[in-house]
Amino acid sequence: MSLRFTTQKTLEKLQQKAQKTIQRSLDQHIKLAVTGFSGSGKTALITALVKHLTTQANSQNLPFFDVVRDHRLIACKLVPQKALDIPTFDYHSAAACLLAEDPRWPPSTERINTLTLALKFRSRSGIRQHFSDDHTIYLELIDYPGEWLMDLPMLNMNFEQWSRSQLDVLSQSAYSQYSEPLLAQLDKFDATAQVDSSALNMLSESYCTLLKTLKRETKVAKLQPGRMLIPGDLAGAPIIQFFPLPNHDLVEKAGTQYEQLAQRFEAYKKQVIEPFYKEYFCAFDRQLVLVDLIGALNDGPATLVQTQQALRETMGMFKHGKSGVLQRLFRPKIDKVLFAANKCDAVAITEQDNLTRLLHELLCEHENELKFAGVEVDTMTISSVKSCQHKQVQDQGKTLNCVYGKPLNESQFITFLPPEPPDHVLSSSNWPDQGFEFLSFYPMPAYQGQLEHIRLDHTLQFLIGDKLR
Ligand SMILES: Nc1nc2c(ncn2[C@@H]2O[C@H](COP(=O)(O)OP(=O)(O)OP(=O)(O)O)[C@@H](O)[C@H]2O)c(=O)[nH]1
Ligand SMILES: [Mg+2]
Structure with missing residues (x-):
């Protein structure tokens, strides 16, 4: 009798455990x-x-x-x-x-x-x-x-590939008004010279300033390395002080500026991006x-x-x-x-x-x-x-589909007729002359x-x- 009782209790417990x-x-x-x-x-x-x-x-x-x-x-x-x-x-x-x-x-x-x-x-x-x-x-x-x-794709590149992809973006005519001075400096930079920390730091600073300008003035996403823009606790560390080089027909000789930059790039991948990614x-x-x-x-x-x-x-x-x-x-x-x-x-x-x-x-x-x-x-x-908010406005017998909100940096609500976004990718030659001017609003x-x-x-x-x- 007591054995049957115990078995039943054990079964109930097991059932509860399985259920849990x-x-x-x-x-x-x-x-x-x-x-x-x-x-x-x-x-x-x-x-x-x-x-x-x-x-x-x-x-x-x-x-x-x-x-x-x-x-x-x-x-x-x-x-x-x-x-x-x-x-x-x-x-x-x-x-x-x-x-x-x-x-x-x-x-x-x-x-x-x-x-x-x-x-x-x-x-x-x-x-x-x-x-x-x-x-x-x-x-x-x-x-x-x-x-x-935006740093993640850098994991699949070496310093040379990264330099090419980054310079491809910077040399686009749409961004050249910002990037030309730096590109000229890079052309003059002697990567075969012995490491000169102050020269490297100066160019890194200029590169960082360019990335910040592009972030402020444009919406281009490929601004690498991302930690130059938002350094977190890496501010001032050599690991984020590198920049792309235009010339790679050089032997990666020990002690050169080239080697130093390539090393910083690899260290950035290994010590910053990889752990973040993993x-x-x-x-x-x-x-x-x-x-x-x-x-x-x-x-x-x-x-x-x-x-x-x-x-x-x-x-x-x-x-x-x-x-x-x-x-x-x-x-x-x-x-x-x-x-x-x-x-x-x-x-x-x-x-x-x-x-x-x-x-x-x-x-x-x-x-x-x-x-x-x-x-x-x-x-x-x-x-x-x-x-x-959506707002319809009647204008000379036509119904206009407008939006109503308070634009950023302004104090009054306005009714605004936004441009019509394209439903397909437009080439530069098909782009409207006046461009698109959508407004940003406060919530x-x-x-x-x-x-x-x-x-x-x-x-x-x-x-x-x-x-x-
Ligand atoms: N109209 C509209 N604007 C939005 C909306 N969400 C965000 N925005 C605008 O986009 C800006 C950026 O939004 P965030 O949420 O900070 O963007 P994020 O992706 O977190 O940006 P980071 O933190 O810099 O990576 C805001 O300050 C707004 O101006 C939305 O739902 N509608
Ligand atoms: Mg955010």
Whole structure:
């Protein structure tokens, strides 16, 4: 009798344990890579995403996010992150900027930081339903300076290849007004001479100034090394003091300036980019690629082409493809990628689809490769934080689709007729003479503390909807 009782108890315990184990394996961690060059809107998007999921998760606000539409999302909250050595994303300060009476954009990011969101939900179907009423998935996000992303392709280059690719960009006529003085200095530089630290430092300084000018005046993404722009704790270290050289028909002789620069370049790859890549960029499950097409169009045809190249190069650094259940546990690969033309609120509502088509054309070759590798890919236009509203204006019997908002650095709201973005890549000769002049606006004041978005719900549905069934 007592033996039967004990056996039954043991069985019950075992059953509970098995249930817990299965439950734990169903509670999943999803690492979402929010990828994009500097100014593409990563920080604003992460802030908006937390705000909408934690305080605005209702079916009017997120109608295309199934778990919300079906009233199955119980709650969502920020939880302590697993990685204890990375600063926590300062959500409250970033949200305070967007929610202020006089809203501002959160500042540009200067270091890496992370956050984890726990989403508790009721399952609709499948195996989960049998084990528990509710389930939790943990969404991990990392925010970082966009410049550091642009460093990743350097891993596949030696000093000579890198010099060529960087000088290719700098010598484009669109940027020559800024780069000519430095290019002239580089032509005169004697790379075969013995190391002269002050000469190297002086030229590194000039190169750094040029990168900063290009960042301020243009939207060109390929500004390497990224740590020259956002040095973090490397400010002043020789490892970030190098520059591209035009002449490589030289023997890499010991003790020459050439050797010194090549060594700094290799050290930068090994000691700066590689650890960053291995620690933070290797193990993602899903990827959102934010692209600032509006900024590129404002800047001109050269920057649009540069954006396309830079996207191709950086995308090649991520591990994409489908992996089996067991592989996923140990060697995750990105199996869903969403390319999003961000900031579409600055374009008339009737023209927003043009941005999707343009982005699709820019990336179609790459999309094709991803799909072939078994990756699910989509392209859309979004705006994580609305900075202006659609407004129709009647003018001489015509209806004009305008936007209404407060332009950056101005104090009044205005109604503005934005240019029509092209739906395909224009060559320089087809580029309109007057160029494109989209305006940038402050975020819209949040009515009753509620932020507005465009297609953030579609974004969530595509990226994590399947994990919340
Ligand atoms: N219209 C519009 N503008 C946006 C949106 N998100 C960001 N912006 C603009 O883009 C700028 C850069 O946004 P961030 O979120 O700081 O971009 P980031 O990718 O984090 O940039 P780094 O931190 O420099 O890498 C903002 O200051 C805004 O001017 C959006 O949803 N709509
Ligand atoms: Mg940022």
